Amino acid sequence: MRELGHLANSLATPAQLEHSSSSLDGVPADLERSVRYAGVKLTQAAGVLLQLPQDVVAQAIVVFTRFWVGPEGGSLAAYSVKDVSAAALYMTAKLSFSPVSPRSVLNVYTYLLSPSASPLSFVNPDGTPERPSPESFYLSEGAYQIERQNLMKVESAVLRTSSFHTRVVLPHTIALTYLQTLKVASPSVASRTFAHLNAALFSPQLLYLTHQPNALAVSAIYLAAREEGVKIVDSEWWEVFDVDREELGFLVVAMRSMEGFARHEQDGWQGKAVPLSIGGIEREMSLRQHANSQE
Known part of the structure; x- marks a missing residue:
C-alpha cells in the first residue's frame, strides 16, 4: 500500500484515544463528547452559511476533531469550542480554492452563537424569534479587531498541536x-x-x-x-x-449507531444550551458537582 500513501491519513494512536487533555483537566467524558459533537455541528453550520464546498467543511471538521485528541491536544478547559471551530474552518478554507475572510468567519460565528438569534437548537433551545434583532448578533469594529487577533492566535495553536499537519484525505x-x-x-x-x-x-x-x-x-x-x-x-x-x-x-x-447517538444527544440536552465556552464548561461542571453532593 506504499504507492497509495497519498490516500491515507495519520491516525490517532491508542494512547491518544485513552486520555484527552480535557479529561486530564477533569472534564467528564460524557460532557466532552456532547461538547465535541456540538462543535462539529457548529462547524458544519458555519461552513454552510459561508457557502463553502462540502469537502472543505468536512476537512475542517476533521481538523477540529483532531485538535482535542490525546494528552497533548487542546483542552476544553483552556480553549473555546467556538474559537477552535472558527480557526479550523478559516484555516482549511484558506488552504483550499475557496478562502474566506476573517470578518466573514467571525460575523457568521457571532450570529450562530447569539442566544436570541441562533438557528441552532443547542445554542438557542427556546427557538429562534421570527424577527431577531440585528443588535443581538452585531459585531462592532472594536470587537472584530479583538476577535480577529484571537482567531489568528487559536489558528496558530491548532497548527502547533497538529505539528502543522493539515492534510485530510476524505473517503x-x-x-x-x-x-x-x-x-x-x-x-x-x-x-x-x-x-x-x-x-x-x-x-x-x-x-x-x-x-x-x-x-x-x-x-x-x-x-x-x-x-x-x-x-x-x-x-x-x-x-x-x-x-x-x-x-x-x-x-x-x-x-x-449514529442515528441513535444523535437522538440521545438531542434528548439529553432538551431545553438546555450546550456549553461551548470555557466559562460555560466550568459552570456545567460546577452544577454537576453540586448535584452529586446533594445526593
Missing part, C-alpha cells in the same frame, strides 16, 4: 471510485453511502481519526447496499480494497 471520492469498480449503478446506494460518510464525521468514536478512508468508504458502501437491498457480488469483495471482516463489522455497527 467520498474513494467511495465513488469503488462504486464504479463494483459496477453499482443504483443512485440510492450512492446517496446512502455519502450520507453515512457525512454522518460519520459526527461519530463519538472518532471514525475519521481511527480508520483509513478506504475502510470508511467500503463500510459505507456495504451498509448502504444492505439498506437498499442491492446485492453487490457473492465474494468477500471488501478484501479487494484492503479491508478485513473485523474492521468492516466494527465500522458498519458504528455507522448504524
Whole structure:
C-alpha cells in the first residue's frame, strides 16, 4: 500500500484515544463528547452559511476533531469550542480554492452563537424569534479587531498541536471510485453511502481519526447496499480494497449507531444550551458537582 500513501491519513494512536487533555483537566467524558459533537455541528453550520464546498467543511471538521485528541491536544478547559471551530474552518478554507475572510468567519460565528438569534437548537433551545434583532448578533469594529487577533492566535495553536499537519484525505471520492469498480449503478446506494460518510464525521468514536478512508468508504458502501437491498457480488469483495471482516463489522455497527447517538444527544440536552465556552464548561461542571453532593 506504499504507492497509495497519498490516500491515507495519520491516525490517532491508542494512547491518544485513552486520555484527552480535557479529561486530564477533569472534564467528564460524557460532557466532552456532547461538547465535541456540538462543535462539529457548529462547524458544519458555519461552513454552510459561508457557502463553502462540502469537502472543505468536512476537512475542517476533521481538523477540529483532531485538535482535542490525546494528552497533548487542546483542552476544553483552556480553549473555546467556538474559537477552535472558527480557526479550523478559516484555516482549511484558506488552504483550499475557496478562502474566506476573517470578518466573514467571525460575523457568521457571532450570529450562530447569539442566544436570541441562533438557528441552532443547542445554542438557542427556546427557538429562534421570527424577527431577531440585528443588535443581538452585531459585531462592532472594536470587537472584530479583538476577535480577529484571537482567531489568528487559536489558528496558530491548532497548527502547533497538529505539528502543522493539515492534510485530510476524505473517503467520498474513494467511495465513488469503488462504486464504479463494483459496477453499482443504483443512485440510492450512492446517496446512502455519502450520507453515512457525512454522518460519520459526527461519530463519538472518532471514525475519521481511527480508520483509513478506504475502510470508511467500503463500510459505507456495504451498509448502504444492505439498506437498499442491492446485492453487490457473492465474494468477500471488501478484501479487494484492503479491508478485513473485523474492521468492516466494527465500522458498519458504528455507522448504524449514529442515528441513535444523535437522538440521545438531542434528548439529553432538551431545553438546555450546550456549553461551548470555557466559562460555560466550568459552570456545567460546577452544577454537576453540586448535584452529586446533594445526593
